[in-house]
Amino acid sequence: MEWLKEELDRIKKASLYRSRSLREGILDFCSNDYLGLRDHPEVIEVSLRVLKDGGLGSGASQLVSGYTKYHKALEEKLAEFKGTECCVVFGSGYLANLGAISSLVREEDAIFSDELNHASIIDACRLSKASVFVFRHRDYHHLEELLQTHRRSFRRCLIVSDTVFSMDGDVANISTLKRMAKEYECMLYLDEAHATGTIGKSGKGGLEEFSESWEEFMILMGTLSKALGSYGAFVCGSKALCEYLVNKARSLIFSTSLPACLCAGAEKSLEVIEREPWRVKKLKTLSERMFENLRSFGFDISFHQTPIIPIMVYDEKKALSIRDALLERGVFIQAIRHPTVAIGKARLRLTASLRYSEEDLELLFSSIKSVAIAC
Numbered sequence: 001m002e003w004l005k006e007e008l009d010r011i012k013k014a015s016l017y018r019s020r021s022l023r024e025g026i027l028d029f030c031s032n033d034y035l036g037l038r039d040h041p042e043v044i045e046v047s048l049r050v051l052k053d054g055g056l057g058s059g060a061s062q063l064v065s066g067y068t069k070y071h072k073a074l075e076e077k078l079a080e081f082k083g084t085e086c087c088v089v090f091g092s093g094y095l096a097n098l099g100a101i102s103s104l105v106r107e108e109d110a111i112f113s114d115e116l117n118h119a120s121i122i123d124a125c126r127l128s129k130a131s132v133f134v135f136r137h138r139d140y141h142h143l144e145e146l147l148q149t150h151r152r153s154f155r156r157c158l159i160v161s162d163t164v165f166s167m168d169g170d171v172a173n174i175s176t177l178k179r180m181a182k183e184y185e186c187m188l189y190l191d192e193a194h195a196t197g198t199i200g201k202s203g204k205g206g207l208e209e210f211s212e213s214w215e216e217f218m219i220l221m222g223t224l225s226k227a228l229g230s231y232g233a234f235v236c237g238s239k240a241l242c243e244y245l246v247n248k249a250r251s252l253i254f255s256t257s258l259p260a261c262l263c264a265g266a267e268k269s270l271e272v273i274e275r276e277p278w279r280v281k282k283l284k285t286l287s288e289r290m291f292e293n294l295r296s297f298g299f300d301i302s303f304h305q306t307p308i309i310p311i312m313v314y315d316e317k318k319a320l321s322i323r324d325a326l327l328e329r330g331v332f333i334q335a336i337r338h339p340t341v342a343i344g345k346a347r348l349r350l351t352a353s354l355r356y357s358e359e360d361l362e363l364l365f366s367s368i369k370s371v372a373i374a375c
């Protein structure tokens with residue numbers, strides 16, 4: 001097993017080594033808990049109640065005995081929130097993408113995928129055995145060229161894109177994708193992991209942001225683990241789609257169901273988002289404020305009106321040293337490097353969250369300013 005050490009040495013030399021650390025007492029400025037709902041009193045209260053009632057684990061897969069009234073209620077709420085006919089919950093976003101995509105397309109089919117789609121989509125495309133055509137990031141002329149050249153040679157076709165891209169914070173053009181999917185008779189699969197609860201006037205995601213409505217050929221996947229402050233995921237679409245996934249998605253069939261307390265907590269988060277629309281509005285204002293404050297410090301910061309605000313450093317080693325310099329000041333913003341992003345595109349992935357107090361923000365701004373001066 002000497003090769004393990006050699007491989008690890010190679011990773012270290014390239015400044016790509018990763019380890020998990022406990023960062024107690026340090027302010028986290030890179031989580032996906034955008035709306036600060038993971039410890040909302042009502043979310044905690046309902047989750048605890050269901051935990052005490054039903055126990056910790058769900059005991060079995062959804063198709064055996066792990067499907068409860070809490071799963072059903074959450075699915076109904078999500079379908080209503082996303083404006084679709086139906087919804088199916090999954091154990092995680094990774095499992096949802098793997099199970100849904102690999103059951104929708106097979107060897108005879110084609111997938112057209114944005115080059116910056118999440119790793120779980122890339123893995124799902126491979127698992128499906130479909131032919132995969134990768135289009136340049138948000139370059140829909142390129143997508144159309146690929147569709148014109150290849151669509152006719154395949155049976156089914158799936159266009160897949162993140163709605164909000166997880167490491168860049170930019171947003172796919174949902175109207176264009178929808179039009180192309182329709183024109184070329186494809187299914188449109190949108191990963192709304194970072195769009196749910198963050199974009200659209202009331203946090204409903206990409207369709208609301210682009211004033212579009214759901215149609216039968218559209219599949220909306222999302223996670224419970226980000227703005228909803230829970231854990232797990234969902235796929236929304238037509239009634240037939242849900243029935244199909246329950247019968248064919250292997251990551252649903254052969255995996256233990258999500259614990260009911262997580263479903264109840266996520267459902268409560270949705271209720272809070274709907275009842276208190278100021279949260280989504282405030283997140284937008286905060287994101288803008290953070291960007292405006294930080295842009296003057298000389299870093300290359302991109303901003304796309306979402307809570308993901310990457311501070312571009314490019315060089316892997318430098319990204320690590322900036323992360324560590326911020327850590328010394330009590331501020332944690334993780335350095336994101338290859339293979340999450342391309343080599344030479346390292347960044348600190350700063351996120352906006354309603355968790356931050358005014359003092360937290362002061363510390364963030366002053367720390368970034370002093371680190372910027374020093375480097």
Ligand SMILES: Cc1ncc(COP(=O)(O)O)c(C=O)c1O
Pocket residue numbers: 092093094095097118120162166191193194223224225232233
């Ligand atoms: C765009 C996107 N899709 C899917 C996932 C996977 O979700 P989960 O963490 O629930 O497995 C993530 C991140 O975690 C993501 O950023």
